Amino acid sequence: SQNILEVKDLKVSFSTYVGEVQAVRGVSFHLKKGEVLAIVGESGCGKSVTAQTIMRLIPSPPSVIKGGSILFDGKTEITKVSNRQMEKIRGSEMGMIFQDPMTSLNPTMTVGKQITEGLIKHQGLKKEEADKRALEILKLVGISNPEGRMVQYPHEFSGGMRQRVMIAIALACRPKLLIADEPTTALDVTIQAQIIDLMKELSEKTEASIIVITHDLGVVAEMAQRVIVMYAGKVVEQGTVDELFYDPKHPYTWGLLRSIPRLDQEKESDLVPIPGTPPDLFAPPKGCAFAARCPYAMKACVEVDPEHTTLSETHSAACWLLHPDAPKVERPVEVGG
Ligand code: SF4
Ligand code: MG
Numbered sequence: 658s659q660n661i662l663e664v665k666d667l668k669v670s671f672s673t674y675v676g677e678v679q680a681v682r683g684v685s686f687h688l689k690k691g692e693v694l695a696i697v698g699e700s701g702c703g704k705s706v707t708a709q710t711i712m713r714l715i716p717s718p719p720s721v722i723k724g725g726s727i728l729f730d731g732k733t734e735i736t737k738v739s740n741r742q743m744e745k746i747r748g749s750e751m752g753m754i755f756q757d758p759m760t761s762l763n764p765t766m767t768v769g770k771q772i773t774e775g776l777i778k779h780q781g782l783k784k785e786e787a788d789k790r791a792l793e794i795l796k797l798v799g800i801s802n803p804e805g806r807m808v809q810y811p812h813e814f815s816g817g818m819r820q821r822v823m824i825a826i827a828l829a830c831r832p833k834l835l836i837a838d839e840p841t842t843a844l845d846v847t848i849q850a851q852i853i854d855l856m857k858e859l860s861e862k863t864e865a866s867i868i869v870i871t872h873d874l875g876v877v878a879e880m881a882q883r884v885i886v887m888y889a890g891k892v893v894e895q896g897t898v899d900e901l902f903y904d905p906k907h908p909y910t911w912g913l914l915r916s917i918p919r920l921d922q923e924k925e926s927d928l929v930p931i932p933g934t935p936p937d938l939f940a941p942p943k944g945c946a947f948a949a950r951c952p953y954a955m956k957a958c959v960e961v962d963p964e965h966t967t968l969s970e971t972h973s974a975a976c977w978l979l980h981p982d983a984p985k986v987e988r989p990v991e992v993g994g
Contacts, residue, residue: 660731661834661866662688662711667725669703669710672718678938680706682890683725688834693860693867695881695898697874697913701935703890704870708836711735711868712751713743730833748779752827752865756839758819762811768795768822769807772829780830794825797862799855817848821855828863835865841876853879874917878902883971886910889935889946892965896972903993906966906974909947914992927991945977953978953986 669681681703688694696704709715711727713735727735733746747753755761763771772794773787782790788807795803798821811819820840827835840856841849857880860867869880877884877898884901886894886909894907905911912931933950936942944959945951951958957977966979977983 659689660687661690661692661729662868663726663728664707664711665726665728667707667710667727668723669706669715670721670723672721676939679723679941680720680890680938681710682938682941684887684890684892685725686885686892686895688866688868690833690866691860691864692883693869693881695877695884696868696870696887697872697877697884697917698887699872699913699931699935701938702887704887705838707887708753708838708868708870711834712747712753712836713738713740714747714753745779748775749830750832751834751836752830752832754820754823754827754835754837754840757843758816758823759811761823762819762826764811767808767810768814771822772807772826775826775830790829791825794829795822797828797859798822798825800825816844817851820844820848820852824852824855824859828859828865831863832865834868836868836870838870839872840869841871841873856880872917874902874914886913889941890938891946891975893947893976894972894974896969900969900972904972905988905993906968906972906979907947907976908951908953908978910974911988911992912950915989945975955983 665685667681667684671678671680684707698704706715710722722736729735769788769791772791776782776787776790777784791807792803795806800806800818800821814822837856841852844852853876860880869876871877881898883897884895885892886907888909894901894905894910901910905914915929916931931950936946936949942948944962948954948958955977963975963977965973965975967973978986
């Protein structure tokens with residue numbers, strides 16, 4: 658298979674004491690080998706839940722995979738493998754980079770040990786081999802004096818260096834799939850740019866396919882080849898970076914493009930927030946989930962959820978405005994090309 662990942666109609670819910678939250682409501686996408694795919698959307702849109710479900714990092718219960726499939730590397734059905742097998746896959750074929758390295762690094766263990774642990778446990782490397790790999794990987798992520806750094810603890814590193822360590826841990830097992838969830842959000846702007854450069858470089862140097870979850874369109878523009886826009890647990894638009902930035906079709910994408918700060922844009926004064934809030938996913942609306950916030954909403958929008966319209970081989974969007982009989986609307990002038 659050309660695809661490292663094929664997600665089809667994935668549905669994930671959370672049971673809570675007041676009812677069931679439908680966090681992911683039928684998400685489909687694929688990731689090609691060697692590709693960098695960005696998932697964007699407001700918080701609560703289901704992007705992190707989707708990623709964590711792919712890695713089976715959310716405990717079940719409370720999370721329940723309600724349907725769909727996640728095919729990894731053309732052969733492993735992630736929704737069906739045992740926890741034990743999944744642990745092995747996570748230690749050898751998938752890696753994850755989180756927003757805040759402090760919460761995912763072990764403060765009581767040296768950085769060297771944290772990098773080599775998984776190599777020894779899941780890949781059967783001898784300590785010397787694992788140490789050698791750790792030194793290589795620390796160099797690869799731009800940490801100088803790797804020998805000295807190996808024996809240090811996370812608190813002895815700066816925020817940016819800790820993020821590099823976390824990337825090193827994720828890459829040490831030479832994963833086929835790397836998922837980075839808001840990898841730069843907790844860092845200051847200069848360090849953010851350095852980490853993005855690093856990840857971009859790594860995506861070219863290593864074989865790993867990458868999913869980057871972000872709300873920063875600068876990160877998308879710098880790193881990704883394709884983008885998925887999620888809203889209220891669904892994919893509302895997907896396309897190449899150029900299609901999404903220069904020819905976006907979904908009103909929610911228009912809103913996002915106008916509302917999100919970008920690393921490569923100086924002025925924040927031109928930002929226009931999207932009014933309103935996303936719908937309650939305890940009881941999602943039956944029509945388009947964006948209807949309550951959409952300036953173009955029509956009668957059909959509230960009644961029937963639109964299917965995706967294919968716009969090119971790579972571009973599709975789910976909006977009634979794309980129906981041949983829909984009124985023609987102009988997208989906001991400041992959006993697109
Ligand atoms: Fe707006 Fe209707 Fe399109 Fe939804 S389907 S985004 S409500 S125009
Ligand atoms: Mg998140």
